[in-house]
Amino acid sequence: MSDPSLSVHDLACARGDRLLFKNMNFTLNAGALLLVQGGNGQGKTSLLRLLTGLSSPEEGEVHWRGQPIRKQREAYHAEMIYLGHANGVKDDLNPVENLRFADGLQGREFDAARGVATLNKLGLSRCLDLPCRVLSFGQRRRVALAALLLAGATLWILDEPLTGLDVHAVALMEGLIRDHLKGGGMVVATTHQALNLEGVTVQRLLVGNVAIPELA
């Protein structure tokens, strides 16, 4: 199999009758981070959803390992994981159960010890047996991050992963991204906040035409 690479070719995306962007081209290789930037409503989330295959582009194509993703949906989804605005965490289940079902839905056997270790690493050791309903927003986000880590996917697609996280959690997230990239993984992320990522190849992509002051 060829080296993991994500590339888009002449991508165009429309929302309703409004064209968000067109002629977008980029390639992302192993070990690199793509930061998608742009103002609200400029199409950051739309781009991410195109990259996951949840929506299909107006024109152009998204390629994974040199092949269009629509032709290898299942193989691509096995190597890709998406974390959107919503966490995908069920309020009625506790963190461990959430991980178990997340694993089951990916078609994998759940390794309970590894799951608990991951949750502990993310600082959730005190609430493993509580339904996620009673957890804070940041804690639920961490449960979602644990699922992300356990999935073992090569490509992470993260939509505003830092929203609602405190300073410690942001540092933790930065560490996770660095480790993932060093291990040959790839990340596509949108964020409003500045990320501290030393020693990491960062590609920046501006969607739309309104730049955000602090990032420009």
Place this chain on the structure above:
Amino acid sequence: MEWASWSEFWNMGGYGFYVWGSYGVTAACIAVEVYLLKRAAGDTRRRLKRMQQWEEQ
């Protein structure tokens, strides 16, 4: 020709109410559809023009 007079024609052998009730409602349905279509055409053009003016500003 079947009809000796107009009144016989409208009477439809005693079934005038049903025959003309059917044809009348059919004609009304089609008239309403055509009227709505005509009105919608004008509305659409006006609306699109207005939106175009708005966006050009």
Place this chain on the structure above:
Amino acid sequence: MHRFLLAVLRRDLTLAARRRGDWLIAQFFFVMVASLFPLGVGPEPEMLARIGPGVLWVAATLASLLSLSRLFADDHHDGSLEHMVLSPEPTVLLVLGKSLAHWLIYGIPLLLIAPVLGIQFNLSWEAIWVLEISLLLGTPILSLLGGVGAALTLGLRGGGVLLTLLILPLYVPALIFGAGAVDGVMAGTGAEAHLSLLGAFLVLSLMIAPWIAAAALRVSLE
């Protein structure tokens, strides 16, 4: 593949077990709708036995519709639906698993309640037995076709009412064959023909509905 299906099933069953309130509402709705009819048409036993099969079948379709609007909506709301659609398994399996779970959670209890209501409606034991078989074959159809409606109306304003409008006409054959089977046995003409047609409709729904629902789900998530 079957592991994914099992995971979807176990997940939905666990979640339903954690939220028994929703589950009880659907069952009580069934009982209440069926119990309103004698109050409306009068208590004569012959009349009740005459309308009983139809009333119970209509009540069952309405009860299943009540819960169908949430088939995908809860998972859509917390984002887990996207995760499931993005899993490496086919979306058809996901829809099939969720419809099956819906049937186990909301369809099977109807089978358990129906005999009690059948007695209220003065149905003979033979008729109740056929009613059970017809519901056993018919309620999965409600869950399968309902899955299409739930996927089409996902996230829409007033989605629940719209779902009813879209799906009730599609339920007509199930209603006719299901209630007809009980009628047939009461009229002495036998229920086999109706039940085999109901079974054929079930097989057809099983073959077609999940594909359309999966396509609809992808369209709705776009």
Place this chain on the structure above:
Amino acid sequence: MNLYTYASPANFYVLAGKLVPWFAWGTGIFTVWGLYIAFFLAPTDFQQSEAYRIIFIHVPAAWMSMFIYLVMAFWGAIGLAFNTRLSFMMARALAPTGAIFTFIALWTGAWWGKPMWGAWWVWDARLTSELILLFLYVGIIALWAAIDDIKRGDRAGSLLTLIGAINVPIIYFSVKWWNTLHQGASVSLTKAPSMAATMLQGMLVLAIAAWLYTITVALIRVRRIILERERQTEWVKALLEKET
């Protein structure tokens, strides 16, 4: 000039605009001709007297209601398979007319039934299927109305049309079966008076008129839909500019 050129909305808009008057005239001519046959050439029926003249609109309307539904399903399937925008627009343009013909078929069925059977409504297989067809039309139109996103609406509506199209024959069959089991309502529309050649001719001419009418109305409607959807393109902007 090939077929593909006309598959582009901009070209189709122009083509449809040229075709509309022709179809409109055709509709008028065939309607007058058909009505002339219906009222002046067709003889009085010895069983039903003049009341049978209702079938000259009832039968064509019923045909059209089912035919339009199938055409919508066809366009929907094409759109889903090949992702052609114009086919979705055609499906949307046809639906209201289909619903109206279904309503006309039901209405005239009732107004024919009253003098013939003594009841406005009987649960006859055809009338009942027609009623359910009306429900399907209403459902599809309601689904379109509820979805703001054009792309999603197009595809969702087409999927619903498709599953309905698979279901309609099953519904018809099941209602017919149900009908034969319930003795009370054994009257059926098949007991139409024996067909005289002029009657069949009148029905066919009016069916063609209904067909031409549907095309006319659908073309006008599809032109409006094209304008709305393409309003950001240069050609629509230029077109609107020119008119002011």
